[in-house]
Amino acid sequence: MPKHKICTKCGTVNSLIKNGRDINKKQRYKCKSCLKTFILDESTTSYLHHSDYLYKRFIGFMIDDVTLEVIARNLNINIKTALYYRYLIFESLRAYQDEVFLDGTILVDETFVELVIKNTSCIELTTKE
Numbered sequence: 001m002p003k004h005k006i007c008t009k010c011g012t013v014n015s016l017i018k019n020g021r022d023i024n025k026k027q028r029y030k031c032k033s034c035l036k037t038f039i040l041d042e043s044t045t046s047y048l049h050h051s052d053y054l055y056k057r058f059i060g061f062m063i064d065d066v067t068l069e070v071i072a073r074n075l076n077i078n079i080k081t082a083l084y085y086r087y088l089i090f091e092s093l094r095a096y097q098d099e100v101f102l103d104g105t106i107l108v109d110e111t112f113v114e115l116v117i118k119n120t121s122c123i124e125l126t127t128k129e
Helices: 046-063 068-075 079-097
Strands: 016-021 027-031 037-039
Touching: 046 068, 046 079, 068 079
Parallel strands: none
Antiparallel strands: 016 027, 027 037
């Protein structure tokens, strides 16, 4: 089974099942979500470019404060894939955030993002009224 288990056609995570072999004895996979069959070729870079494009669009939607449901619909990906992309983005920013030090005059807007950490309850943020 492939390491990342991501459909190269629709981007759904953990939806691949083995579906026989081709004439060259390479493993074929079928996506349970989009029902497309394909052979994973680790040497091709077209999938990486497609995935990179999706990540850039996904980040753009996140900056514009678009909901995950709308992002998934616009990018034609499964909601679970959207959740996975968001997780990857926040995890990559976690290490970067530790190295950032603010200096000088800092202006802060009254925007709050709900923080959900696995195995804990949601942290509720309240604003001063």
